[in-house]
Amino acid sequence: MLRVENLHLAYGRVTALRGVSLAVEPGAMVSIIGPNGAGKTSLLGAIAGDVAAQSGRILFDGAELRGLPSDAIVRRGIALVPEGRHIFASLTVRENLTLGATIRADRAAARADIDRFLSIFPILRERAGQPAGRLSGGEQQQLAIARALLARPRLLMLDEPSLGLAPKIIDQVYDYLAEVRREGVAVLVVEQNAGRALAASDSIHVLNGGTVRLSGSGAEVMQHAGFDSAYFGVAL
Amino acid sequence: MMRAARRWLPLALLLLVVLAVAALAAVSPEVVRRRMVLALVDLVAVVGLYVFAGNSGVLPFGHAGFMAIGAYTSGLLTIPAPMKAMFLPALWPWLQQTQWPAWAGPPAGGVVAALAALIVGPPLMGLSGISASIATFALLVIVYTVVGNWSDVTGGQQSLMGLPLSTSLAPALVWACVALVVAYAYQESRSALALRASREDEAAARATGVHVRRERLVAFVLSALLSGIAGALLGHLAGTLRADSFYIDLTFLIVAMLVIGGMRSLTGAVLGTLSIALVTELLRLAEAGVPVAGTLLRAPAGLGDALLALAMLLVLLFRPSGLSGGRELGG
Amino acid sequence: MQIIADAIALGGLYALTALGIGLIFGVMRLINFAHGDLIAASGYSLLIAAGRPVLAAVVLALLAAVVLALGTERLAFRPLRRADPASLLIASFAVSVFLEKLLIVFVDSRPKGVDFLPGLAAPVELFGVRLQQLQVVTIAVSAALLAGMTWLLRFTRIGLEMRAAAENFRMARLLGVRANRVIAAAFALSGVLAAAVTVLFVAQTGVVAPRMGLTLVVIAFVSTVIGGLGSLPGAALGGMLVGSTSMLLQAFLPDELRPFREAFVFLAVIVVLLFRPQGLLAARGLRERV
Numbered sequence: 001m002l003r004v005e006n007l008h009l010a011y012g013r014v015t016a017l018r019g020v021s022l023a024v025e026p027g028a029m030v031s032i033i034g035p036n037g038a039g040k041t042s043l044l045g046a047i048a049g050d051v052a053a054q055s056g057r058i059l060f061d062g063a064e065l066r067g068l069p070s071d072a073i074v075r076r077g078i079a080l081v082p083e084g085r086h087i088f089a090s091l092t093v094r095e096n097l098t099l100g101a102t103i104r105a106d107r108a109a110a111r112a113d114i115d116r117f118l119s120i121f122p123i124l125r126e127r128a129g130q131p132a133g134r135l136s137g138g139e140q141q142q143l144a145i146a147r148a149l150l151a152r153p154r155l156l157m158l159d160e161p162s163l164g165l166a167p168k169i170i171d172q173v174y175d176y177l178a179e180v181r182r183e184g185v186a187v188l189v190v191e192q193n194a195g196r197a198l199a200a201s202d203s204i205h206v207l208n209g210g211t212v213r214l215s216g217s218g219a220e221v222m223q224h225a226g227f228d229s230a231y232f233g234v235a236l
Numbered sequence: 237m238m239r240a241a242r243r244w245l246p247l248a249l250l251l252l253v254v255l256a257v258a259a260l261a262a263v264s265p266e267v268v269r270r271r272m273v274l275a276l277v278d279l280v281a282v283v284g285l286y287v288f289a290g291n292s293g294v295l296p297f298g299h300a301g302f303m304a305i306g307a308y309t310s311g312l313l314t315i316p317a318p319m320k321a322m323f324l325p326a327l328w329p330w331l332q333q334t335q336w337p338a339w340a341g342p343p344a345g346g347v348v349a350a351l352a353a354l355i356v357g358p359p360l361m362g363l364s365g366i367s368a369s370i371a372t373f374a375l376l377v378i379v380y381t382v383v384g385n386w387s388d389v390t391g392g393q394q395s396l397m398g399l400p401l402s403t404s405l406a407p408a409l410v411w412a413c414v415a416l417v418v419a420y421a422y423q424e425s426r427s428a429l430a431l432r433a434s435r436e437d438e439a440a441a442r443a444t445g446v447h448v449r450r451e452r453l454v455a456f457v458l459s460a461l462l463s464g465i466a467g468a469l470l471g472h473l474a475g476t477l478r479a480d481s482f483y484i485d486l487t488f489l490i491v492a493m494l495v496i497g498g499m500r501s502l503t504g505a506v507l508g509t510l511s512i513a514l515v516t517e518l519l520r521l522a523e524a525g526v527p528v529a530g531t532l533l534r535a536p537a538g539l540g541d542a543l544l545a546l547a548m549l550l551v552l553l554f555r556p557s558g559l560s561g562g563r564e565l566g567g
Numbered sequence: 568m569q570i571i572a573d574a575i576a577l578g579g580l581y582a583l584t585a586l587g588i589g590l591i592f593g594v595m596r597l598i599n600f601a602h603g604d605l606i607a608a609s610g611y612s613l614l615i616a617a618g619r620p621v622l623a624a625v626v627l628a629l630l631a632a633v634v635l636a637l638g639t640e641r642l643a644f645r646p647l648r649r650a651d652p653a654s655l656l657i658a659s660f661a662v663s664v665f666l667e668k669l670l671i672v673f674v675d676s677r678p679k680g681v682d683f684l685p686g687l688a689a690p691v692e693l694f695g696v697r698l699q700q701l702q703v704v705t706i707a708v709s710a711a712l713l714a715g716m717t718w719l720l721r722f723t724r725i726g727l728e729m730r731a732a733a734e735n736f737r738m739a740r741l742l743g744v745r746a747n748r749v750i751a752a753a754f755a756l757s758g759v760l761a762a763a764v765t766v767l768f769v770a771q772t773g774v775v776a777p778r779m780g781l782t783l784v785v786i787a788f789v790s791t792v793i794g795g796l797g798s799l800p801g802a803a804l805g806g807m808l809v810g811s812t813s814m815l816l817q818a819f820l821p822d823e824l825r826p827f828r829e830a831f832v833f834l835a836v837i838v839v840l841l842f843r844p845q846g847l848l849a850a851r852g853l854r855e856r857v
Contacts, residue, residue: 382827541668549662
């Protein structure tokens with residue numbers, strides 16, 4: 001479904017990605033792990049159209065995405081939950097959710113979906129009329145995921161969804177992601193710490209220094225003799 | 237020896253350019269010479285703006301106010317006492333009776349403008365980016381309002397007349413050269429280097445021990461000094477002062493000259509001033525009318541300024557670092 | 568009482584102007600100097616429409632401001648959208664000078680008298696107070712427009728998108744908010760506000776000039792800073808505050824200081840920037856280096 005081929009991205013003289021390739025199939029869960037500064041956020045940003053890659057291909061259902069603005073890419077069916085969540089703090093919880101559905105023409109169905117999410121996440125329903133800035137970190141993460149899903153994406157991308165959350169909340173988030181997958185949505189998740197992502201994923205890529213150092217299933221990657229050097233970049 | 241020579245090469249080249257302009261002016265007819273003198277005065281003002289904007293990265297909108305301070309200071313000190321008694325009867329007696337030689341006006345104007353900058357500067361220098369631009373703009377409006385309404389001292393809405401017409405080619409050339417030397421010497425100083433480091437990354441510069449506020453203040457005061465001199469020279473070129481001449485239009489002109497030339501290098505300041513002076517002059521000729529095949533083709537008034545604004549927009553769109561690209565001549 | 572009415576009327580005018588500037592700043596971090604030229608352009612269209620029915624004149628003024636606002640967005644500000652705020656500021660300065668000088672090319676720089684809605688100068692008794700009809704109209708129109716803007720921002724899809732874009736433009740785009748559409752809508756709205764200000768202002772002064780918008784914009788600009796750059800209620804509040812303060816200064820300042828009242832207002836701006844750089848009502852999510 002998504003194919004990234006030989007992607008290069010630089011900010012001025014600083015190179016973030018040097019030839020990254022990977023693929024995500026429908027309903028699959030793919031994790032990208034790697035240390036700080038490995039290029040993980042840049043990769044998701046490039047796919048979502050938030051930052052521009054200089055060369056390479058980003059194919060979604062065979063169509064090139066590179067060069068499209070982010071507001072067009074989400075219409076193709078790719079939603080991003082960025083690092084730090086970026087909920088709109090001054091808008092209410094319900095308004096945040098409404099914005100998630102802003103690309104949809106089926107207003108009535110979108111409203112029904114919003115109500116469905118509010119019943120899935122009771123805390124959000126309680127606070128539907130309050131500014132989202134008052135939610136706790138975990139609640140904001142739930143809101144950000146729900147907001148992204150309201151666009152009805154076929155690929156959901158999450159940047160460090162467990163950052164700053166308590167272990168119990170992280171479990172809830174991953175449990176929910178498993179549910180999302182059952183509805184046929186593919187998930188591409190970036191984590192700095194392998195932890196929870198490893199167990200949940202079909203395949204894992206270790207990104208370091210702007211390239212994929214190691215790929216495989218969770219167990220393969222963790223047991224691979226080269227894991228430490230791939231992750232920590234010792235063998236650079 | 238060679239390294240020192242290389243280091244000062246850009247300044248030498250720029251001085252040569254200014255000398256060439258002056259030489260050209262010396263052999264030109266009276267009307268054209270006056271325009272070229274005006275260009276040299278503008279150069280002092282633009283270099284003044286550059287000293288702060290170029291090194292700090294903050295674009296101030298208040299320098300026309302410092303020019304006003306310099307111009308009125310110089311005017312009040314040099315206008316013949318009897319004329320002051322006539323036009324400004326309520327002026328303090330000691331100032332009314334003061335009558336300095338005309339040459340002393342510009343430095344005095346510069347010093348008073350620099351003092352003003354020293355007074356208002358310390359709180360303002362903590363601001364960055366857009367809020368610094370806004371605060372300096374507020375400063376401009378305050379100076380404009382005070383100058384335009386302080387009738388006892390400035391003549392208020394009336395023009396202040398009787399400034400000696402002392403800005404001829406020679407003083408304009410001397411001051412232009414002084415401005416270039418001061419700006420370049422400052423730019424090569426340790427203080428300016430630290431300030432430019434803060435321009436690229438304020439937090440990082442602070443972390444390495446750069447006292448951003450203090451270095452900014454140094455540049456601000458120096459830049460006000462040059463602006464005050466430029467304002468005074470402008471006053472002694474026109475002979476009369478009006479509050480309106482030191483407001484939005486002048487601000488726009490000097491900002492446009494610097495932005496079009498490129499605000500990151502002294503070469504940019506010179507290049508911007510001279511090229512806009514040239515284009516403005518050509519457009520002025522067009523507005524006066526060009527005889528073509530027996531008829532007088534005349535461009536409508538105001539077109540020149542409109543094109544200037546358009547040029548500035550095009551530079552912002554297609555060459556954001558200005559004509560000079562932020563580089564120094566020979567550097 | 569008369570003073571209070573004056574203060575509210577002037578404050579309303581400033582609030583409308585400030586809101587027009589605040590809208591644009593909110594969605595693209597641009598301080599739009601050219602807003603004053605929207606006012607001037609629609610002022611001249613009132614002049615052109617002199618003698619026509621009032622409604623036709625108002626529609627023409629509206630059209631002029633909106634078309635011009637959209638034109639500047641499309642031709643100048645859209646290509647510069649990724650530029651830093653300082654370049655945008657310079658660009659808007661350039662656009663403003665360009666439009667003003669262009670206007671001078673066509674109509675020359677002298678102010679012209681317009682006899683627009685002269686009937687409104689008549690006095691009217693309201694709650695036992697004699698007020699100018701025009702004041703009442705100004706207050707009513709300002710209140711209606713502020714209410715209308717509030718409704719639009721709060722309860723419509725495009726309003727929600729604008730508020731989201733004002734808080735975090737990148738995130739709004741990632742959710743599919745169309746940048747071009749939201750920004751164009753903001754410019755169109757600022758045009759509507761500019762035209763409303765023009766109609767009220769020209770009815771009051773009876774004069775149009777290429778620079779008629781300058782003072783209004785400079786003051787509105789200050790109002791948005793005082794109210795909090797990026798906060799729309801802040802802009803309206805700031806306008807109200809600056810308008811009424813300057814009326815009160817006018818009324819109560821000793822005679823010899825009265826001409827300097829603007830200097831006091833701008834001094835207040837600097838003080839606000841120094842001590843409360845986020846303004847009286849801080850905008851959330853405004854991560855620009857203000």
